[in-house]
Amino acid sequence: MSRPPFHLAFPVHDLDQARAFYGGLLGCAEGRSCAEWIDFDFFGHQIVAHLAPGRGGDAAINHVDGHGVPVPHFGAVLAMAEWRILAARLQAAGVEFAIPPTIRFAGQPGEQATMFFRDPSGNAIEMKAFEDPGNLFAS
Numbered sequence: 001m002s003r004p005p006f007h008l009a010f011p012v013h014d015l016d017q018a019r020a021f022y023g024g025l026l027g028c029a030e031g032r033s034c035a036e037w038i039d040f041d042f043f044g045h046q047i048v049a050h051l052a053p054g055r056g057g058d059a060a061i062n063h064v065d066g067h068g069v070p071v072p073h074f075g076a077v078l079a080m081a082e083w084r085i086l087a088a089r090l091q092a093a094g095v096e097f098a099i100p101p102t103i104r105f106a107g108q109p110g111e112q113a114t115m116f117f118r119d120p121s122g123n124a125i126e127m128k129a130f131e132d133p134g135n136l137f138a139s
Contacts, residue, residue: 005044005045005046006045006046007045007046007047007048008042008045008046008047008048008074009037009047009048009050010047010048010049010050010056010074010123011049011050011051011052011055011056011121011123012049012050012051012052012056012119012120012121012123013051013052013053013054013055013056013120013121014051014053014120014121015033015035015036015037015038015049015051017119017120017121018038018049018119018120018121019038020120021119021120022038022040022042022047022049022119023040025089025090025093025095026042026086028040028041028042028043028047029041031046035051036050036051037049037050037051042076043076043078044076045076047074056119056121056122056123057118057121057122057123057124059071059072064104065104065105067099067102067104068098068099069099069116069126070098070116070118070124071124072124073116073123073124073125073126074123074124074125074126075125075126075127075128076127076128077128077129077130077133077136078127078128078129079129079133080113080129080130080131082129083113083115083127083128083129084113084129086127087101087113087115087127090115090117095117096117096118097115097116097117098116098117098118098124099114099115099116100115101113101114101115102114102115109135109138109139110135110138110139111130111131111135112128112129112130112135113128113129113130114126114127114128115127115128
């Protein structure tokens with residue numbers, strides 16, 4: 001089922017670091033930009049890194065399936081093969097994970113692969129995948 005892309009604007013401390021992280025490491029194509037913001041194609045969705053020194057990072061932790069999940073966070077749901085490739089690329093690059101690549105809710109309807117990491121400004125990102133994409137909203 002095709003869904004419209006979402007749009008998310010978020011704060012970053014440094015646009016050059018954001019460009020290297022989102023464009024270089026994650027492979028997100030860059031769209032429009034100026035001295036205060038950069039658009040990225042985040043796996044088919046539009047995210048905009050806005051220069052706002054001192055404003056990034058998580059504010060809380062919620063416990064989910066035995067892990068401390070950073071809140072707030074954003075991310076994307078990928079195909080399982082794409083998720084595995086990204087996890088390997090991030091591990092090879094030495095990215096520090098808040099929650100390393102793992103399977104959450106094993107054996108339950110919502111079983112999913114997930115990983116959490118932060119951008120250089122401290123914004124938490126979750127990338128996840130399902131063996132059965134139909135389980136995205138399973139309870």
